[in-house]
Amino acid sequence: MKISINRLKDFIPFEQSTEEISDLLTASGLEVEGVATFESVKGSLRGVVVGEVISCEPHPNADKLSLTKVDIGSEIVPIVCGAPNVAQGQKVPVARVGTTLYPKDGTAFEIKKAKIRGEVSMGMICAEDELGLGTGHAGIMILETDLPNGSPAADLFELHTTDVLEIGLTPNRADAASHLGVARDLKALLHKPLVLPDLSDFKPDNQTLKIQVTVADTQDCPRYAGLTISGLKVGPSPGWLQDYLKALDLEPINNVVDVTNFILHDLGQPLHAFDAGIIKGNEIQVKKLAAGTKFVTLDGKERTLTGDELMICDRDEGLCIAGILGGLDSGVSDSTHSIFLESACFGADIIRKGAQHHGIKTDASFRFERGTDPNMPVFALKRAALLIKELAGGEISSEITDIYPEEVADFQVPVRYSNVDRLIGKVIDRKEIKQILESLDILLTQESEEGFVALVKPYRVDVTREADVIEEILRIYGFDAIPLAENYQSDFLAEHPEKDLNKLQYRVSEMLAGMGYSEIITNSLTKSSYSGKSPHIDAAQDVVILNKLSEDLGVLRQDLLFTGLEVLAHNINRRQKDLKLFEFGSVYSQSNGEYREAKKLSLLLTGNARQENWIEAVKPNGFPELYAVVEALLTKLNIRQPEVDLLEEAPFSFGLALKIGQEEIGKIGLLDGSTCKLAEVKQEVYFAELNWNTLGKLARSQEKFQEISKFPEVRRDLSLVIDRTVTFDQLRQLALKAGGKLLKRIHVFDVYRGDKVDTGKKAYALSFYLQDDRQTLTDKVIDKTMGRLMAAFEKNTGALIRK
Structure with missing residues (x-):
């Protein structure tokens, strides 16, 4: 699961570094397996400045080249330019010598001092595609700006950069499968208040598009909410939303679908948008269809229903396999002008069975089959509706339909302080215990000297027993804060044979x-x-x-x-x-x-x-x-x-x-x-x-066996130039941290020290062996992993990667 640091700061403002936040989360049970940096424009235009063309003359030895002198703030430099539209007086983006550019299509290259047809060139005046900002290459970019010469060009563009945490989410922590969920833990760890979106402006604009909703099976669908939005215009999402999704490895689709994906990863609540124009009879029915019914899902595959799946239907037919995947014809398209927006809570068992039977794994089913918050659907619906109005226009054309016949109650968990002290191994001040639990939204009732009853919100599906509550106390208090006693004692269920x-x-x-x-x-x-x-x-x-x-x-x-x-x-x-x-x-x-x-x-x-x-x-x-x-x-x-x-x-x-x-x-x-x-x-x-x-x-027991992976191992090689003081072990530790579980082995197959590298440097040739035990690795995953490795080497050792 990927979490954007910048988005976390919207929920919990903090000053700690990414590394400090990673350590805090890992120590509390949300293990950070890796950290990557996302840039909306690769390189973030580092080294590119605003320049002004002071003079522009024809190149004496080339008809299609110009000799320019460009003021880049600190100095005036000569640059040979081949663009037909370069002229004196223009403000232009200039890549200085030493800058690495990442074109939109093509290989990255470094700007070097050069002689072009006998004339010295000390930089490059850039076109849009050379900066990675677009695809235009008809000529150089001409900037409309009052910024002084030498200012970073990045200040002119809406560039987004964020560190992205890769969290190895354990199956029990369904509550943390979102930015809000991770922020709740940080709220307790940092003792800071949670900042939620302000929804006070939400209100229906009219009642012109009503959809009648009926739920036939409230056991498998304890809550179902929805509303309509009409008059919207489907189109591309703004840059900030596209960058948010790309940072999480999601592909932007359109402004409506992107909002639903944003809410899913932001609040942990899956949503689904139906094209209201295809809902027959203006009815939504949540029910099961007969076994053998054919249904074509969004991926274009025809599936045969077993009769056990929960379906979202209109008056005549199925529109969506509830909580798993939508239908091919019911989704939002470029021609959509009105939608019915669904926000529901589905039973974990029925979603899990349906997803397994049909072999479908989606971000929505991942969350539903682990358990979602039954108190979140309406909040998420309001948040999504306001965002869609902001990004796609339109009007909220109905009141919120909220079918919630039997409210899911908080878990009541009796806890005795004697058991808290025994299992933790330390007597923690009772006021501190209360503060920790309340920071996790767990209220204490029926308090006495012997214990209390904990009221746990239903989104914490993993906290239903006394031991679970004690674990919550311990992981926030800190495992490292428990001193080791002189005489060790532990409670255990399994036999631990003494080592010989x-x-x-x-x-x-x-x-x-x-x-x-x-x-x-x-x-x-x-x-x-x-x-x-x-x-x-x-x-x-x-x-x-x-x-x-x-x-x-x-x-x-x-x-x-x-x-x-x-x-x-x-x-x-x-x-x-x-x-x-x-x-x-x-x-x-x-x-x-x-x-x-x-x-x-x-x-x-x-x-x-x-x-x-x-x-x-x-x-x-x-x-x-x-x-x-x-x-x-x-x-x-x-x-x-x-x-x-x-x-x-x-x-x-x-x-x-x-x-x-x-x-x-x-x-x-x-x-x-x-x-x-x-x-x-x-x-x-x-x-x-x-x-x-x-x-x-x-030493640990040798009786450990592992099935040989059915999926192939992939080798990728890197050549690095590094300081001689950098050891292979430093590189290995960095690689293991950045490569995550996919990196199985690292091998040095060549070392060079000589006149072909700078004094005090050495060249290492390393091979990296990648393997996923669950599936065949794709080029995208391999390239992303290698990108993390190269970034870690460059950032932490100053390595020069030979590409």
Whole structure:
């Protein structure tokens, strides 16, 4: 579900950044899976300014070109122009050098300093289509403006830009399937009032077009409202409405249909507009038609009704499958002059069954089958009628028909404070509980010291039990605000078997052995001299043996590094130089008399990746080989891939610190020469030390299976020029956030550092693998995903995308 930040601000004025709002919504249960930027004109005319043509002369070397001098405010620049209508004194849009233009049809291009037929050109005077504002290319745009030269050209045009949130809406949160629904949560999170549209101007203009409405099945249609509008003119919607819809990935159709789509995404209330001229008998009947009846829907398909669908009919025939899809001939067309506007509440079960049977999924059915607000139809109807009058003209030609025989009551949910305290794990002040619930439109009645009865509005179809109300308190109060107790306790229904670290260790040992690694077991006692000579070990934390037999066995080791290096030295001295070793072992330290013991897993890699042979050249082991083993190990334990920070500290020449969240799980890198020299090792050694206790805690059950997707995987490649300080992990994290659930894998297949890129830069060639487990990806979805990825790289790393 897509939500426009700009539209949210109309409901809840706020100053927070898009990122802060995303974090707030995600923490409260509305997970923001991605953020994209919508621009009504791509590029938003950045770099295009108002210029004035100071002089215009024929080009000496080309008949159809002109030499102009243009005042762009900060300077007067020469520009070679090929438009036939350029002339002295004109105000024109000028794209300065360095500006990227996005033509209406065609590929984006950057304006560069150029020599055209021997004359210098320092910019471009633009036509309408070159700016992406239209399709005109007969000549340059001539501006009617008093703005000073150098002013942004965007100030002259009605351009819209907004950040768009992609919210992964869970099935239970039907109430949040609109901008209003998301704003209700922000109202509680930001402690700000909700601003609703003012409908005080609504009133019928006359009573000249009345439609008689009857509802035969009030169980499946508890509320049905409608009105008529006559004398309207169907045509294109204004720019603001078209941009609103485009930002949500909707295609504008006409001013009437666009208003109904606007209301659906704005208020969460589906509407349907019928051409009143085709409603026979001026009657609307909400009923079921006989099984076997043929009905042609808006998509042109003939469907056979089962007899269980709720239908909107006139006197003679069906006009629409209620809440799912309209009929082919009953909708609004260019010849429509009057409409009947429907706003209803349909039962979730009947809509769900009908949509599934006919294989139809629409924005309306998505909301109806989850449950809509029975108190919203009339409000939405008034809002839509006023908008249609504003955009299409016409008059409201009837009173509102509102068939609502039995009002849907608020849910009454008894809540005990003892259960609130127990399930949340903290005693929250009772006044704060009341404030949170009332900010969510949940009123408290029958209050006492023991508890209260919550009155929940019927649009909150997911809040019907005591636990649901408690969850509402907790998600607004904040999961992070609940402190962790020293002794953990939880209520659970399913069995959670205790992890067996010995079995995990055996499983990892098998995997490492299968990858060619040999297990070593070394003495926990080591030399005290290592602490004094190695800067990464604090001698003050050594656990010293009181009755030590020798200085070589005088202290307990603080890490597995030096005992492992001693094994390497022993083997290298015997001409065994290609080594892969691993060790599970304990390490020890003390501080102010408090002793600590932890279990670690170390990996040591040195020498060549394979023995000499006549087929291929010798390849030395390197950092990628060791990091690949660490990645495979984490996958084996079902632990997500870590974030990384660069290490430039002993004992590494270079390396990475690996983190899961805020917890460090280990370090990996190339050991510096001085460290290896302490153990008398004279060749390069790659070393990783992982916190086994932490890995054991993070490891999850391996008994997880997933069906292989039936839909194809798509690969797209990008070439980026970035600063050398930017790491692949930074790019990976940005990509995973921007790419959402469609991005499955990222791979680097080329890295270039050399004279073909600027100093301090490097070029990365990345491949991205996209896949949807539910359907085949379309070019539109793929291009949009890649667009988000490119925007994220450009914005956050300053990357230059090679296109």
